[in-house]
Amino acid sequence: MAFIKKSPGSETLAHEERRFARDCAGLALELESADASERRWAARDLADCPDASALLLSRLQREDDASVRELILSTLTRLGDEVAVLGLVNCLRSENAALRNEAIECMKQLPDEVAPIMQCLLADADADVRIFAVNVLESLCHPEVESWLIQVIESDAQVNVCATAVDLLGEVGSAAARDALLRLKARFADEPYMQFATDLALKRLAAN
Structure with a gap:
């Protein structure tokens, strides 16, 4: 048995x-x-x-x-x-x-639940929190993702926050991000990584 x-x-x-x-x-x-x-x-x-x-x-x-x-x-x-x-x-x-x-x-x-507080997170006084907020956007299925990323590269003074946003814009962005990327490239003209990242993002947008 x-x-x-x-x-x-x-x-x-x-x-x-x-x-x-x-x-x-x-x-x-x-x-x-x-x-x-x-x-x-x-x-x-x-x-x-x-x-x-x-x-x-x-x-x-x-x-x-x-x-x-x-x-x-x-x-x-x-x-x-x-x-x-x-x-x-x-x-x-x-x-x-x-x-x-x-x-x-x-x-x-939780795209619908997180969306109402996303702008506050992207404007948080702590740069690390702003970076983490951009990381959330990486897979957040929400129609405002590109607009939020453009807002970051237009207004954030911290190079690491902008670099994180640029990397993601190169993956999810459209032609709507082109002018903001060009302005960012000019704003951080002395930052080699930002020059590389914006050029790469612009190239990816042009290919889409």
């Missing part, structure tokens, strides 16, 4: 289901468990609870398990409410590079 081998997490799962009630209060407690597998369950199941985004964001800032962070971010993306979006924006200011990159990937999946 063959024996069916139990998966490593089967006994743990049964234990988890007994340890916490499956209501919102129980899930909130489970999200703070010392057991990563329990936190994963909570991160997945909290979506239907009031204040879910706030609870998940609070845990996200302290979470050191990558698999739990993945589920927290997945649920935040699914929720996509104002609290979730602003919390993801706050992650852009984190010193944790992995968390910043994960937040950027989530924001790319």
Whole structure:
């Protein structure tokens, strides 16, 4: 007679289901468990609870398990409410590079929710945040992406921010960006990389 081998997490799962009630209060407690597998369950199941985004964001800032962070971010993306979006924006200011990159990937999946705050992000006092905002635009399926990038190269004084925008304009831009690129090239005439990047972007636009 063959024996069916139990998966490593089967006994743990049964234990988890007994340890916490499956209501919102129980899930909130489970999200703070010392057991990563329990936190994963909570991160997945909290979506239907009031204040879910706030609870998940609070845990996200302290979470050191990558698999739990993945589920927290997945649920935040699914929720996509104002609290979730602003919390993801706050992650852009984190010193944790992995968390910043994960937040950027989530924001790319929320074009309609991110669009209303994009101009504020592109005008943020922190140049790094402005660069991260441009990185969000890389895969943001929104009709204003090119206009936002043109706005960056027309108005941003920081060469690294403009360079990031130019690189992306070379991929997603149209003839509408040509004049702004020429003005940028003249504005940063003493910056070799900017000369190279604008020439490359202009060449790509001409080929499209």
